[in-house]
Amino acid sequence: MSFANVFNFYANWSNTNSSTSKIKAHKETYSQSKQLFDLPSALIQSARDMALEACKNKKRKIIPNKKQTSSIRYDQRTFTLRGEQLTISSVNNRIKTIIKLSDYSKVFFSNNWKLLKTGYLSAKGNNLYFTFLFESDAFGNRETNKIIGLDRGIINTITTSEGELFSGKALRKNKRKHLYLKRKLQAKGTRSAKKLLKRLSGKEKRFSYNFLHSLTKKLINNPNVSTYVLENLTKIKSKAYNKKSNKIVSNWGFKQFETMLEYKAEANGITIKFVDARFTSQICSCCGLIDKQARNKGIYSCTRCKLIINADINAAINIRNRYIAQPFPNKTLEQGAVNHPNVESNFTSSQPCAVSS
Numbered sequence: 494m495s496f497a498n499v500f501n502f503y504a505n506w507s508n509t510n511s512s513t514s515k516i517k518a519h520k521e522t523y524s525q526s527k528q529l530f531d532l533p534s535a536l537i538q539s540a541r542d543m544a545l546e547a548c549k550n551k552k553r554k555i556i557p558n559k560k561q562t563s564s565i566r567y568d569q570r571t572f573t574l575r576g577e578q579l580t581i582s583s584v585n586n587r588i589k590t591i592i593k594l595s596d597y598s599k600v601f602f603s604n605n606w607k608l609l610k611t612g613y614l615s616a617k618g619n620n621l622y623f624t625f626l627f628e629s630d631a632f633g634n635r636e637t638n639k640i641i642g643l644d645r646g647i648i649n650t651i652t653t654s655e656g657e658l659f660s661g662k663a664l665r666k667n668k669r670k671h672l673y674l675k676r677k678l679q680a681k682g683t684r685s686a687k688k689l690l691k692r693l694s695g696k697e698k699r700f701s702y703n704f705l706h707s708l709t710k711k712l713i714n715n716p717n718v719s720t721y722v723l724e725n726l727t728k729i730k731s732k733a734y735n736k737k738s739n740k741i742v743s744n745w746g747f748k749q750f751e752t753m754l755e756y757k758a759e760a761n762g763i764t765i766k767f768v769d770a771r772f773t774s775q776i777c778s779c780c781g782l783i784d785k786q787a788r789n790k791g792i793y794s795c796t797r798c799k800l801i802i803n804a805d806i807n808a809a810i811n812i813r814n815r816y817i818a819q820p821f822p823n824k825t826l827e828q829g830a831v832n833h834p835n836v837e838s839n840f841t842s843s844q845p846c847a848v849s850s
Contacts, residue, residue: 495532495584499540500559502526504548508556513549515542533582535570542566562616564624569610572623579623581614592623601627635762640720642813643712644773644805645747648791651708652805654813659711664704671697701746709753713761721763722816723751724770768815778802778810 506522507513518541526537543566547557571582580589594602602608609626616622642654650661671693678686678693712721726747758765775783780798787793793804800807 494561495530496536496540496565497559497561497563499526499530499532499537500544500557502529503541503544504557504559507545507548513545515545518545531584533571533584535568536565536582539566539568539571564613564615567612567614572612574608574625581623601625605629635719637717637719639718640722640813640817641715641718642722642809642811642816644809644812645724645726645750646805649805650704650750651712652803652809653712654806654809656803656806658803658805659708664701667697667700667704701749705746705750705753709750709757712754713757713763718763720766720816721754721758722766722768722812723754724773724812725767726751726770766816768812768819773811773815774804774808776807776811778807778814 503518503522503526506518510517510521512518519538522541523537526541527534530537532540544557544559551557567581573580574592577591577594578589579592580587582588600606606627606629609628611626613624614621615624644652646652646661647665648661649658650664651657651659674693675690678690712718755765772783774788774793775785777784777787777793777795777798777800779800780795782795782797784796787795788804791804792801793807794801
């Protein structure tokens with residue numbers, strides 16, 4: 494409870510002073526916070542740092558609010574672990590306890606893992622749980638050298654250069670359903686309608702998280718792949734589209750997918766690489782011709798080599814080929830990019846063309 498109060502105190506301070514500087518907060522409020530809150534100095538500083546980091550993450554647009562029952566962050570000054578004995582700071586003194594480890598958890602206390610100097614204490618019912626954080630660089634790379642390109646889209650959430658299509662139909666259906674309910678409840682405007690709106694928002698987010706977690710897990714469980722190549726989409730939301738397209742792009746969880754894939758790939762020895770996104774949907778993956786008119790909805794039809802292929806698969810192949818064609822792929826995203834829409838590309842597919850009869 495005291496930890497949450499300190500957190501909320503500094504969140505309000507950050508909003509009032511338009512600052513997320515930990516040094517400034519320490520100089521201006523340390524003495525005051527010691528008088529107001531019955532906590533050790535180290536825990537006050539931990540709560541302060543959490544609050545200012547949260548404000549910085551939210552860019553001070555909203556004031557973060559920590560619940561009284563939410564977790565407490567500990568650092569190297571406030572917790573120690575010796576064998577199975579855990580000691581943590583509290584309001585009065587250090588608390589010592591023997592932790593119980595499951596067989597699964599014992600793996601992380603082996604020599605391959607390094608215990609980080611940060612942990613979290615949380616409550617569930619009448620039980621207290623302490624979360625340890627570990628890191629390891631013992632995964633290495635996979636023996637295979639297979640590179641697969643991934644094209645992210647709206648209709649098909651992910652398409653691979655191997656021809657696999659992961660439909661986004663369930664995700665789009667869920668978003669449409671909640672959008673319809675949200676509009677009805679907002680029009681109603683009653684107190685109960687606002688409560689239901691909040692629950693629906695959480696339900697929609699959980700569905701999206703589960704969908705993307707399941708998808709990234711399927712990709713990572715592929716034993717034959719060593720590298721996944723994606724387009725660099727960091728600037729996609731800065732572009733101006735029409736009203737409908739803006740809504741689609743704003744609801745598109747491409748960054749969320751990217752984050753999930755990256756940390757799971759790291760844990761499984763898979764490398765994630767990025768290439769320039771320009772013209773990947775306009776290039777023929779067989780002959781290299783760039784033709785904006787060749788793509789018609791979900792089909793790509795090359796006017797020169799007569800290739801007819803799924804447009805998303807064609808883009809995924811181009812993404813993979815663009816990475817392979819880079820002479821120094823680790824140096825820059827721009828190498829190998831096609832800079833003019835009316836010239837032939839020097840990226841050719843390593844797979845045979847599927848030519849129409």
